[in-house]
Amino acid sequence: MREPGKNRLHGYEVGWFTLLLQMGVATGEDLRAAQARVTRAVIDRMAAQRRRRRPRRGRRED
Numbered sequence: 001m002r003e004p005g006k007n008r009l010h011g012y013e014v015g016w017f018t019l020l021l022q023m024g025v026a027t028g029e030d031l032r033a034a035q036a037r038v039t040r041a042v043i044d045r046m047a048a049q050r051r052r053r054r055p056r057r058g059r060r061e062d
Contacts, residue, residue, distance in 0.1 A: 017031045026034075 017026075017035065020026045021028060021031060
């Protein structure tokens with residue numbers, strides 16, 4: 001999960017994508033697609049955690 005003090009959804013350090021782009025390892029389009037995949041995975045994981053933590057509503061027995 002997240003490290004204390006970091007206000008980010010993922011563990012990438014600032015400038016990591018820029019470095020890959022400058023080195024010619026990946027294109028801007030590749031990096032945007034990778035960032036979108038990482039973001040989607042984090043959002044899905046957070047939604048799954050929220051569903052697990054949400055109390056289940058059952059029928060009331062009177």
